[in-house]
Amino acid sequence: xxxxxxxxxxxxxxxxxxxxxxxxxxxxxxxxxxxxxxxxxxxxxxxxxxxxxxxxxxxxxxxxxxxxxxxxxxxxxxxxxxxxxxxxxxxxxxxxxxxxxxxxxxxxxxxxxxxxxxxxxxxxxxxxxxxxxxxxxxxxxxxxxxxxxxxxxxxxxxxxxxxxxxxxxxxxxxxxxxxxxxxxxxxxxxxxxxxxxxxxxxxxxxxxxxxxxxxxxxxxxxxxxxxxxxxxxxxxxxxxxxxxxxxxxxxxxxxxxxxxxxxxxxxxxxxxxxxxxxxxxxxxxxxxxxxxxxxxxxxxxxxxxxxxxxxxxxxxxxxxxxxxxxxxxxxxxxxxxxxxxxxxxxxxxxxxxxxxxxxxxxxxxxxxxxxxxxxxxxxxxxxxxxxxxxxxxxxxxxxxxxxxxxxxxxxxxxxxxxxxxxxxxxxxxxxxxxxxxxxxxxxxxxxxxxxxxxxxxxxxxxxxxxxxxxxxxxxxxxxxxxxxxxxxxxxxxxxxxxxxxx
Amino acid sequence: xxxxxxxxxxxxxxxxxxxxxxxxxxxxxxxxxxxxxxxxxxxxxxxxxxxxxxxxxxxxxxxxxxxxxxxxxxxxxxxxxxxxxxxxxxxxxxxxxxxxxxxxxxxxxxxxxxxxxxxxxxxxxxxxxxxxxxxxxxxxxxxxxxxxxxxxxxxxxxxxxxxxxxxxxxxxxxxxxxxxxxxxxxxxxxxxxxxxxxxxxxxxxxxxxxxxxxxxxxxxxxxxxxxxxxxxxxxxxxxxxxxxxxxxxxxxxxxxxxxxxxxxxxxxxxxxxxxxxxxxxxxxxxxxxxxxxxxxxxxxxxxxxxxxxxxxxxxxxxxxxxxxxxxxxxxxxxxxxxxxxxxxxxxxxxxxxxxxxxxxxxxxxxxxxxxxxxxxxxxxxxxxxxxxxxxxxxxxxxxxxx
Numbered sequence: 001x002x003x004x005x006x007x008x009x010x011x012x013x014x015x016x017x018x019x020x021x022x023x024x025x026x027x028x029x030x031x032x033x034x035x036x037x038x039x040x041x042x043x044x045x046x047x048x049x050x051x052x053x054x055x056x057x058x059x060x061x062x063x064x065x066x067x068x069x070x071x072x073x074x075x076x077x078x079x080x081x082x083x084x085x086x087x088x089x090x091x092x093x094x095x096x097x098x099x100x101x102x103x104x105x106x107x108x109x110x111x112x113x114x115x116x117x118x119x120x121x122x123x124x125x126x127x128x129x130x131x132x133x134x135x136x137x138x139x140x141x142x143x144x145x146x147x148x149x150x151x152x153x154x155x156x157x158x159x160x161x162x163x164x165x166x167x168x169x170x171x172x173x174x175x176x177x178x179x180x181x182x183x184x185x186x187x188x189x190x191x192x193x194x195x196x197x198x199x200x201x202x203x204x205x206x207x208x209x210x211x212x213x214x215x216x217x218x219x220x221x222x223x224x225x226x227x228x229x230x231x232x233x234x235x236x237x238x239x240x241x242x243x244x245x246x247x248x249x250x251x252x253x254x255x256x257x258x259x260x261x262x263x264x265x266x267x268x269x270x271x272x273x274x275x276x277x278x279x280x281x282x283x284x285x286x287x288x289x290x291x292x293x294x295x296x297x298x299x300x301x302x303x304x305x306x307x308x309x310x311x312x313x314x315x316x317x318x319x320x321x322x323x324x325x326x327x328x329x330x331x332x333x334x335x336x337x338x339x340x341x342x343x344x345x346x347x348x349x350x351x352x353x354x355x356x357x358x359x360x361x362x363x364x365x366x367x368x369x370x371x372x373x374x375x376x377x378x379x380x381x382x383x384x385x386x387x388x389x390x391x392x393x394x395x396x397x398x399x400x401x402x403x404x405x406x407x408x409x410x411x412x413x414x415x416x417x418x419x420x421x422x423x424x425x426x427x428x429x430x431x432x433x434x435x436x437x438x439x440x441x442x443x444x445x446x447x448x449x450x451x452x453x454x455x456x457x458x459x460x461x462x463x464x465x466x467x468x469x470x471x472x473x474x475x476x477x478x479x480x481x482x483x484x485x486x487x488x489x490x491x492x493x494x495x496x497x498x499x500x501x502x
Numbered sequence: 503x504x505x506x507x508x509x510x511x512x513x514x515x516x517x518x519x520x521x522x523x524x525x526x527x528x529x530x531x532x533x534x535x536x537x538x539x540x541x542x543x544x545x546x547x548x549x550x551x552x553x554x555x556x557x558x559x560x561x562x563x564x565x566x567x568x569x570x571x572x573x574x575x576x577x578x579x580x581x582x583x584x585x586x587x588x589x590x591x592x593x594x595x596x597x598x599x600x601x602x603x604x605x606x607x608x609x610x611x612x613x614x615x616x617x618x619x620x621x622x623x624x625x626x627x628x629x630x631x632x633x634x635x636x637x638x639x640x641x642x643x644x645x646x647x648x649x650x651x652x653x654x655x656x657x658x659x660x661x662x663x664x665x666x667x668x669x670x671x672x673x674x675x676x677x678x679x680x681x682x683x684x685x686x687x688x689x690x691x692x693x694x695x696x697x698x699x700x701x702x703x704x705x706x707x708x709x710x711x712x713x714x715x716x717x718x719x720x721x722x723x724x725x726x727x728x729x730x731x732x733x734x735x736x737x738x739x740x741x742x743x744x745x746x747x748x749x750x751x752x753x754x755x756x757x758x759x760x761x762x763x764x765x766x767x768x769x770x771x772x773x774x775x776x777x778x779x780x781x782x783x784x785x786x787x788x789x790x791x792x793x794x795x796x797x798x799x800x801x802x803x804x805x806x807x808x809x810x811x812x813x814x815x816x817x818x819x820x821x822x823x824x825x826x827x828x829x830x831x832x833x834x835x836x837x838x839x840x841x842x843x844x845x846x847x848x849x850x851x852x853x854x855x856x857x858x859x860x861x862x863x864x865x866x867x868x869x870x871x872x873x874x875x876x877x878x879x880x881x882x883x884x885x886x887x888x889x890x891x892x893x894x895x896x897x898x899x900x901x902x903x904x
Contacts, residue, residue, distance in 0.1 A: 297775070320777030331775055340769040351765065352776035360758045367756070 001027055001061060001078055001159035001191060003048075008057035010043055017043040019215040020057070025160060030182055030192045032206035034199075036234055036426040037397060040215040041195050045162050049081045050074040080153025081162040084169075086145050090138030095120050097137050098152045123151045127184050128177075142285070143174040150181065160191045167201055171284050172454060172486035179205045197234070199227040200455070235427045245438060248462040251275035252310075254414050254446035260295065260305030260315075262288040266470030268305050273415070273446045278437070280449040280461035284489050288470035289419070289450045290332075296417050296448065297329050298322040310414060323352055328408035330401075332419040332450070338404040341393025345385050346374035348392040349407050373410075381406035382432070398429030405436055416440055419450040434460060454482060526881050527830060530874035531842070533881060538867040539571045542859050546570045574859040581852020582845035592732045597848060599736040603806060605844025607632070607815070609743040610798035611822025612829060612836040613750050614669070614791040618683075619831040620754060621787035622767035627672060627687025628795040629819025630694030631665040635796025636803040637698055638664035640810040643720030643803065645706065653723040658742065658800050665796015666789045668694060673788025677781025683788065691819070699812050707810065717810035726805035739801035744837070746794060751833040753790070763787050795819060824872045843868060 003025045010018040017040045025031050035041045046052050048059065050068030059066045061077055068074045071081075088097050099116040106112035120133040129147045137145060146166060153161055163182070167175040182192050182205060196202050202209060203223065211219045211233045219233045231239045254275050259268030266288065273279045281289055294300035295307060301316035308314070314322050323329070331337035339348050350359050350370055358369045374388045381402045385395055392403060401421070408416065418437060422430040437460060441447055451457050457464055458478050465475045466488040473488050543549045552559070552566035580586070581597050588594035611628045618625035639661035648656055672686035701707045702715035709718045726737040754760040766773040766783040774780060799815045807814065825843055829835030850864035874881050 298777075299774070318777070318779070319774065320779070323777045329775065336769075337771050337775045340765050340772050342768045343765060347761070347765075351772065354761050355758050363758050365756055365758060365761060 002063070003079075003160055003191065004060040004063075005044075005048070006058050006060065008044065008047060008054045008059075010040075010047060010052065010054050016215050018047070018054070021212070021215070021217055022057075023210055023217060025191045025193060027159070027191055028186050028189045029207040030186050030194055030205055032202045032209045033193060033195045033212060034197065034202050034209055034230060034234055035212035036197060037424050038426070039212045039234075041212055042164065043215075044212070045081065045164060045193070045195065048074070049079060049162065075156050075158075078157060078159035079162065080150075080156060080158025080160070082146065082149040082153065082164065082166060084165050086149050088137045088145055088148060091136065093134050093136055094131050094140070094148050094151075095133040097148055098133075098155055100152075102156060119155050120151055123154050127154070127181050127188075129181055142169045143171070143178075146170070146178070147181075154185075158190070160193065161185060162193045162195070164195045165197075166194070167196065167198065168452070169285060171489045172482060173490060175201065198455075199230050202230065203227065231427060239427050239431065245460065246442065248277050248441070250277040250462070251444060254310055255296075255448070256306075256308040256311075258306040258308070260292075260307060261303045262291040262295075262470040264303065269470075269472045271465055271472065271475075273448055275414075275444045275446050276441055277462045278441055278447040278449055278460050280451060280457040280464045281467055282451070282454065282457050282464050282485060282489060283467035285452055287467045287489075289467055291470065292467075293329075293332075293417060293419055293450060296322075296327070296415075326412055326414035328411060328413040328416040328445075330404055330408055330416070330418040330421050332423070334400055334404050335393070339392045339400060342391055344389045345378065345383065345392055345395070345403060346370060346388045348403055349374050349377055349410075351407060353407075353411060377406040377410055381436075398425045398432075401425055401429060401433060405433060409436060409440060413440065413445045416445050416447045417450075418447060420452065421449070422451075422453070422456060454485060457485075458482070524830075526878045527828065527835075527875060529881050529885050530871055531828075533874050533884060534867050534870035535575070537870050538863055539575075541863060541866055542571050542574045543567045545860070545863075570857075574853055574857045574863075577853040577856045577859075578846070578849035578864075580849070580856075582849030585852075592734060595730070596734060597852065599730065599734040600848035600851075601841065601845040602740055603735045603737065603844075604847045605840045606737075606739040606743045606805065607798040607802040607818045608821055608825050608843050609837055609840035610746055610801065611795050611818045612825030612840050613747060613822075613833065614665075614795035614798065614819075615822050615826035616829060616831045616833065616836045617750055617754075617763075617794065618787055618791040619826060620767050621763045621783055622770065623673070623676070623683050623784065623787060623791075625669065625687055625788065625791050625795075626684055626823065627669060627690050627792070627819070628798070628822045629815070629817075630687070630691035631668040631792040631795035632799035632802070632815040632818045632822075633691075633694040633698055634668045634799070635661035635665040636799030636807070636815045637701060637810055638796070639724075639800035639803045640717055640720055640814075641707070643724035643808075644718040647721065648723065650723045653721065654726065654804065657720070657724040657804055658797065661796045661800025661803070662793040663796070665799065666793035669792015669795065670785060670789035673785040673792075676788070677784040683784075695812075698810065698814060702810065702812060709809070715812050720804060720808045724804060725808065726801065735806065737801075737805040739805040742797065742801055743840075746797060747833055747837050750790075750794070754833070759783075759786055795822065798822065821868070824868055827872050827875050 005021060005023050008018050008021045009016065021044060033041050047054050050071045050073050059068070066077055068077065089100065092100070095113060095116040098120050099111065104112040104115040117133040120131065124130055129151055131144055131147050131151065137148060140148070146169070150161065166178060170178060182194065185192055186207070194205060206223050209221050209223060210217055211221065211230070213234060213236055221230060221233060228239070252275055253272050255273040257269055257271040259270065261268050271279070281292065283289060291300065295302050298317055298319035298321065306313055306315060309325055309327065312325065314325065335341060340351065350373065353359055354365065359366055359373065371388065377383065378385070378388060383402045383406060384399050392400060395403065421437065422433050425433065437447060449457070449460055461478045463475055464478060464480070464485070465472050466485065468489065468491045473491060473493050549567050549570050552563040556563045582601050583597055585594055585597050588596065611632055614628045614631065615625050639657045642657040642660040646653065668690055672683045672690065675681040675686055676683050699715065702717065707717045709716050726739045728734065729736045729738060729740070754764060762773070762778045762783050763786070765776070766778055766780050770780060798818050802815055802818060803810070821843060825839045826836055828839035828842070846864045846867060850861040853859050854861040
């Protein structure tokens, strides 16, 4: 199938999300759409999949004009889409999920389970997408669930498959396997649109690359273009990709975990974090990171074990007590946990310090001091808002994260817990956030970094603790081969050599 | 109640302020009056008769309808604001006085709902809190004999305290056990009503020489003084209510407790993450809200009723919910909305007296206002406003007529 987009334009209010985008996907190729968050990739794919309609421009399939009023139309035309958030029913089996919406009917209209399971097996074999057809989807890992989504699309005979940031939830090994599947799909004559902002992946899998910035196609770099060329095209200016990290000068131990049990059945974990050191927690999402962060921030008390902050046991203490002991926290979901979107930037900047001097006296807010504080931080951290009185919810992702960072780093910190501090940010903000974290490290703050982005972990961490099912499977240095990190994230212990496991 | 349902309710409560922006609120009132006009027309025999002859005299039918509706609304306005045909200055001002007298407890009970909304809580218990507040104020008012000034202050304080307990208990339960405040406050409304019946059966609350359930009269020292002379009922409760409104505004904007309350109401998780303690916020918010509703009952008792009966503070608490909704859970809005509702009720009586349009129309209009505010999409579509939530980007720009 050859799909053409001709001069597609889509506006939301005064903002032009897609501005005259034209592109063509040929049968049997992997096209990568590269762009920062907010560049217009998702809008474009939603237009393509019939979720919304373009204000101007047209789609054509094999030279014939096509109009999609709904995703059903797009599916019928042979387009399949795997979203970042899966649309699967966890209580149904793989086969049932695959059949859902287009069930093979047996006699009397019953669901023909065997036919459904056979479909899954056939597609699994054909494209190397091994999944057990009878397993409940809720029991599968995220990587396997993603395969179910792909199989679902293929069973509807998708000739063009759109994968929206598919590797965000995968280990490096799983990502490699996904790329293998994508290549087989291509070799069978199908087309794949792969959406990503991870330069390394794009370079390794793409047949063709299209870079989108501010709603326009800004370039079609060669597939062997360097990462810095791609990044510059994506951002619109040259970028220094990884902040060069000065050597660590770790001091006294700030945080000590002793036999801390993260979840029932897991062993106790031991971990020390010293002043001026970044310890990263690597691991596929859902392997105990959230539990550990909850313990460190007082949202949960440990089932067993001791958590010492400068030899002070903080296990089971309240959040306020822990924050008062010099713990800063950058939550994973800043809109949900880090900000009150309907309060002003000024108010959000004192969200966890309002009760203490100089911001309050005898239960009264000192609005003058609070306003000065906001002015200072907005300047220091380059927080761009219409004004200090703007609601925090109106800020862009990068500015919102700068707000959280500014608030947390404005206190005297002994320990900073940063969870996915650069997720969803544009490259410029990523740079800024990482630089600030490194500055805190240079200032003697102990830092726990939780990230699912290996590039980030390698760039920032002094030591890496790999979590798997609530246990630390090993603690390694940042120079350990990526492949070995990937194996550890899948449960192999630190000593396992890559060759032996492969 | 399960967690998801509770979350939805909380979202509904906190979403109220954004759901109806100023334009929608105003248009909801306009729409309610338009629908009220229809009700006036179809409940008037002369109008119906004229439409029976619409084939022969279409102009007459329209004229009759317009005249009837105009008469009724004109009477409502005269009854609510000023009566230009009044015989004396007192008679001219009387409607305004009655409007404010009716609005005073509504202002306070509305603030009780507004304050709780801001903490993310839906205080349905204003009624019960007002009832116990009225009962406590009445008791202090008739049972003790204190110095002038002190007596009034003590009676008002008793009302606040009783309401604060009645509101604080659901707040404490919510923080402590997660018991949903909608359920507990509704239940405590019943308990309050039955408590009054029980108290009135008790010797202490009996009025000498009366067999029915009615308390002694509040002593003159404990009554809220009238502000204007003659028979105008406007009393110092207005000043109390305005002071309370100012205090609530100050609490929300200028104190650490108010900051915690707003942050918790807008984003519970972020507030917790920042070290705030929701259990404490809920207790404080509900106790203060209960105190406000208790004060509403007390001003009604010490300014207007002077005696406790089983029907004490009827409707004050529930109308307060509508007032807070119309006021979009802001302090200024609540004050303005209470005056509108007070005017509707005072004017409705005049309307019934002079045009025969039943006073129940006022209840219908009040109900419709709330209905339209709760359905901003409906109002937007009637007036062809661009939907503010069509896209996240458009939200900030689409605020006018399209």
